[in-house]
Amino acid sequence: MTKRKTVRPLVAATTAIEREGRPPVEAIRSAAFQQFAERGYPVVTVRDIMKACGLTQGALYNHFRSKDELLHDIIASTQAELERLCLNAVTEAGDDPRAQLAAFVRAYVRRHCRLRVEALVANREIGWLDDKRVAEIRRSRRAIRDVLVGILSRGLERGLFSPPTIDGQEDLKVMAMALLDQCTHVSMWYGPGGRLSEDQMAALYAEMALRSVGAKSQTN
Amino acid sequence: MTKRKTVRPLVAATTAIEREGRPPVEAIRSAAFQQFAERGYPVVTVRDIMKACGLTQGALYNHFRSKDELLHDIIASTQAELERLCLNAVTEAGDDPRAQLAAFVRAYVRRHCRLRVEALVANREIGWLDDKRVAEIRRSRRAIRDVLVGILSRGLERGLFSPPTIDGQEDLKVMAMALLDQCTHVSMWYGPGGRLSEDQMAALYAEMALRSVGAKSQTN
DNA sequence: CGACGAGGTAAACGCTCGTTCAGGAGCTCT
DNA sequence: AGAGCTCCTGAACGAGCGTTTACCTCGTCG
Numbered sequence: 215m216t217k218r219k220t221v222r223p224l225v226a227a228t229t230a231i232e233r234e235g236r237p238p239v240e241a242i243r244s245a246a247f248q249q250f251a252e253r254g255y256p257v258v259t260v261r262d263i264m265k266a267c268g269l270t271q272g273a274l275y276n277h278f279r280s281k282d283e284l285l286h287d288i289i290a291s292t293q294a295e296l297e298r299l300c301l302n303a304v305t306e307a308g309d310d311p312r313a314q315l316a317a318f319v320r321a322y323v324r325r326h327c328r329l330r331v332e333a334l335v336a337n338r339e340i341g342w343l344d345d346k347r348v349a350e351i352r353r354s355r356r357a358i359r360d361v362l363v364g365i366l367s368r369g370l371e372r373g374l375f376s377p378p379t380i381d382g383q384e385d386l387k388v389m390a391m392a393l394l395d396q397c398t399h400v401s402m403w404y405g406p407g408g409r410l411s412e413d414q415m416a417a418l419y420a421e422m423a424l425r426s427v428g429a430k431s432q433t434n
Numbered sequence: 435m436t437k438r439k440t441v442r443p444l445v446a447a448t449t450a451i452e453r454e455g456r457p458p459v460e461a462i463r464s465a466a467f468q469q470f471a472e473r474g475y476p477v478v479t480v481r482d483i484m485k486a487c488g489l490t491q492g493a494l495y496n497h498f499r500s501k502d503e504l505l506h507d508i509i510a511s512t513q514a515e516l517e518r519l520c521l522n523a524v525t526e527a528g529d530d531p532r533a534q535l536a537a538f539v540r541a542y543v544r545r546h547c548r549l550r551v552e553a554l555v556a557n558r559e560i561g562w563l564d565d566k567r568v569a570e571i572r573r574s575r576r577a578i579r580d581v582l583v584g585i586l587s588r589g590l591e592r593g594l595f596s597p598p599t600i601d602g603q604e605d606l607k608v609m610a611m612a613l614l615d616q617c618t619h620v621s622m623w624y625g626p627g628g629r630l631s632e633d634q635m636a637a638l639y640a641e642m643a644l645r646s647v648g649a650k651s652q653t654n
Numbered sequence: 655c656g657a658c659g660a661g662g663t664a665a666a667c668g669c670t671c672g673t674t675c676a677g678g679a680g681c682t683c684t
Numbered sequence: 685a686g687a688g689c690t691c692c693t694g695a696a697c698g699a700g701c702g703t704t705t706a707c708c709t710c711g712t713c714g
Binding site for chain 4: 458489490491492493496497
Binding site for chain 4: 259260261275280281
């Protein structure tokens with residue numbers, strides 16, 4: 215078999231010819247999102263992206279310095295918005311770590327259901343960026359994880375959580391990673407075809423998280 | 435920037451020049467595993483793989499029909515072994531669904547810690563295979579998920595689990611996916627550098643799973 | 655009206671890819 | 685010794701890649 219012509223979508227996504235009066239930069243960004251999500255950064259060509267929004271290869275370089283920079287542009291904006299969303303959810307949830315954890319998970323899951331294409335790309339394609347940019351994204355991911363670790367450790371201090379222990383000691387970082395993995399990868403399989411709505415998914419995952427960390431009852 | 439020369443590893447992995455007396459097919463398989471895990475299937479070239487085991491490009495085609503078939507070969511064998519491992523763990527765990535769930539999760543997590551390179555490739559690179567082969571792998575994944583669903587539903591029948599409900603009803607498939615996502619993606623970040631051993635990871639994840647599904651106590 | 659710049663086209667460049675193939679080295683058999 | 689294998693080499697192939705370039709087509713404004 216020689217070079218593959220068409221690759222099956224890595225995840226289902228709506229296909230549509232882009233650009234209905236939108237400024238071309240936006241059309242390119244959105245077409246790139248679709249294509250990267252469906253088939254993965256390295257196999258999507260500049261020609262593919264530009265054809266999807268009715269332009270030709272060369273026109274990309276009127277708007278972005280390179281294919282790499284296009285990827286960075288869409289990943290970085292998505293990631294920044296996710297970080298902001300998580301922080302907001304927690305600060306608006308009041309003082310109780312149980313409410314904070316539930317709010318965090320709900321917001322995080324809802325977003326990964328609704329914007330699964332964007333989430334998918336941001337999570338899967340970082341590796342193609344150069345070192346400095348990858349470091350920037352990873353900092354943001356660590357920040358999100360640390361928000362979660364913070365919630366867990368406050369809940370533990372106040373005796374509201376009793377998470378599993380290993381040799382009598384908790385490992386909050388690992389627990390936070392486990393919870394995040396669970397919520398993040400909803401974007402790999404959740405689709406409008408499923409039985410559960412976004413809100414139902416959010417509620418289910420929040421409940422599982424509360425149980426995992428042994429949250430004392432009487433909660434929101 | 436033109437075509438990228440070197441890409442940062444997507445995940446840390448030991449690098450070593452392969453082939454110490456092993457038959458070349460084995461050396462190729464193992465070199466391919468390393469490289470696919472570190473940098474991803476589409477950007478790893480046939481030349482890369484063969485250089486890593488001290489041969490030249492052309493020699494690949496004495497052992498595999500194509501680069502595609504090499505990928506299929508290593509993914510399929512890994513996946514088959516995972517399926518077998520999961521079934522074994524459950525049947526050896528006796529009759530109690532709580533013990534079955536714990537045994538399943540322990541085996542699954544331990545394996546994804548120990549063989550994280552293999553797990554990573556099998557999970558991330560399926561998309562590059564052709565339709566028939568991808569269907570085969572997905573069947574195996576579904577089978578594993580259904581083992582988990584079976585455990586949950588037996589536990590529910592016997593009143594040993596009380597999982598979260600959505601509008602008064604459980605969704606065992608979604609719960610099973612959530613648990614599997616959590617355990618699978620350990621392979622993305624777990625490393626020998628971490629505080630927890632494989633067994634400790636397995637124990638922690640098993641405990642989280644039992645709590646998530648509301649397993650009644652007196653267990654293991 | 656004519657200059658100008660923004661933003662498009664399509665050919666071309668240099669490179670790398672997966673794969674093929676003619677040739678050769680090193681075995682084991684007879 | 686030499687035929688017949690198994691396996692490897694290294695050049696070659698056609699194709700596709702990201703990017704550059706020369707040119708074209710507008711709408712705007714002095």
